[in-house]
Amino acid sequence: MGAAGYLINERKIYNPQFDKEIIDILDDFDSPFLYHSTLAEYEPSPVIELTTLAKKLGLGKILIKDEGQRFGTSAVKILGASYAVKKIFGSGSDKKGICTATDGNHGRAIAWTAKKNKLRAVVFVPDHTSQSRIKFIEDEGATVIVSSGNYDQAVDEAKKYAEKSNFLLIQDTAWGSYLKTPSYITAGYYTQLYELSEQLDRLRNPRIDAVFIQSGVGSWPSAVVHYIRRNLRSDRIKIICVEPIESDCIYESIKMSHVATTSKSQKTIMAGLNCGTTSVLAYEIMKNGVDAFMVISDLYAIDAIKYLNAPLPGDPYIAAGESGSAGLAGLLALMENHTLIELKHHLGLNEESNILLFNTENVTDPYLHDEIMSGKYYHSGE
Ligand SMILES: Cc1ncc(COP(=O)(O)O)c(C=O)c1O
Known part of the structure; x- marks a missing residue:
């Protein structure tokens, strides 16, 4: 079992404070899709269901919006x-x-x-x-x-x-x-959420109970938070931020109540999340909009990579890299690590819960990926 930690955030009213120019950019929820859909390379990214894994973890549904093919660049x-x-x-x-x-x-x-x-x-x-x-x-x-x-x-x-x-x-x-x-940049990420509304419609609108978002400086996850809280006006959906335990700038910022730099080693296989200092924009959005901040060790990322790239019988294959898999890694930690039981109860996750995850990248380090998948990757432990 890997190591993990968390902070529960007692959210109040979602009302991040920015100048009007910034609010206008962040509250423009349609323009990014209208722009991206004009590009020759545009195709909506798929939403994939992991039925067997959901059953194994004791959950209702696990849905993954898979960004691994986006415009041929392998990431969101x-x-x-x-x-x-x-x-x-x-x-x-x-x-x-x-x-x-x-x-x-x-x-x-x-x-x-x-x-x-x-x-x-x-x-x-x-x-x-x-x-x-x-x-x-x-x-x-x-x-x-x-x-x-x-x-x-x-x-x-x-x-x-x-x-x-x-x-x-x-x-x-x-x-x-x-x-x-x-x-x-944050607003540009709305395109995936814009697509998602229609895709969930086609799946007969399963109720989404919790969303796990992997975080580096916080810009990508902020897009998810702002879209859900401000555009969908949903207060009910639980949002959980996930970071590597060794690169935890958002967790540290929330703990300190100001923008902070991680004091950890910054040694993690989740390279895309390995950023030292939280974005000030992201801090203002996340502190108001997120229900819990989790930190997880690389061992959970390794498990998540395996569940996606070598799926359980009945689940589809998803090509996912170390940071792309990190949302699932947070979910695995929550469902398997008994030191997180209070958080699991706080979030109310059970066999009826439907979870939304994002695979934010394809395999972006093929050498490391092969080592992980073949079991040759040496992990130095916690
Ligand atoms: C694959 C992947 N997922 C998530 C993130 C997190 O995004 P942000 O740094 O904006 O928090 C990154 C950052 O580069 C990334 O590469």
């Missing part, structure tokens, strides 16, 4: 990057190109978007980034610069590079007055 991040570039660069600019920092997926999305719009792209990655993730970004035509430190350091270097070289920074995290671009 393309929705945010493409929408933000469209909104910010759309009517022309004197900038030489676009620049960002990434743990992998956002950078690949920026590279894809730059190529499509005939822009130059420079992408900074943390020093521990795997060669396969770097290659995926380079294959889209971007220049990759390996930072001298972790994710936060890479963001800092991208920021300085953009200023010095007259590039536009398209970063998926917010700080100080840098809010507008990350707001467009």
Whole structure:
């Protein structure tokens, strides 16, 4: 059994406080879909049901919105990057190109978007980034610069590079007055939720009781939270944020009641979630909209990867990477780890509960993935 921890958040009225310009971007729930659906590569991502796993875990339904094929970039991040570039660069600019920092997926999305719009792209990655993730970004035509430190350091270097070289920074995290671009990125993710409403309709509208959202800096999960609480106006759906135990900036921020940086090792296989500091935008949304904040060890991610990529009899195959599987990893921890029993009761999960998960990425590190699937990956324990 892996290690896990949690904080229960007694939610009050959902009313995040932002300037009007930011609220207008975040409350525009239809424009991202209207834009994405005009792209030649557009196809809605599927919703898949895992019936056998739901039965095994003692739940009603498990539904997964699978973003692994989105625009051929293997991750949900393309929705945010493409929408933000469209909104910010759309009517022309004197900038030489676009620049960002990434743990992998956002950078690949920026590279894809730059190529499509005939822009130059420079992408900074943390020093521990795997060669396969770097290659995926380079294959889209971007220049990759390996930072001298972790994710936060890479963001800092991208920021300085953009200023010095007259590039536009398209970063998926917010700080100080840098809010507008990350707001467009967050809004861009609404497309998957927009699609979901119609897909659930076709599945005869199963009642969704709980949603598990994996978090790095918090921009992607904030889109889910804001869409559910503000657009669907649902207070009833429980939302659970899931982070690696060794990279827990949101958990730490909620504990401290202010935006914080993780004090943990930042050693985790969930590379996309391995971010040091919470986005200020995400903090304001998550602190008001999320019911519980969980941290889980890599062992749960490994189990989740196996359930998706080598499914139980009767369940369909889903190609999912380490961070993509993390929402399911949180659910597994909750249902299997007896130290979380109070949280399970608080959330009211039982054999009638219907769960919504998101696979946010395909296999993005094939070497690590093969090691995990073949049982060769050595995990140093808790
Ligand atoms: C696959 C995947 N899922 C989830 C996330 C979390 O997104 P965010 O950093 O916006 O919280 C990321 C971040 O890069 C990711 O790559």
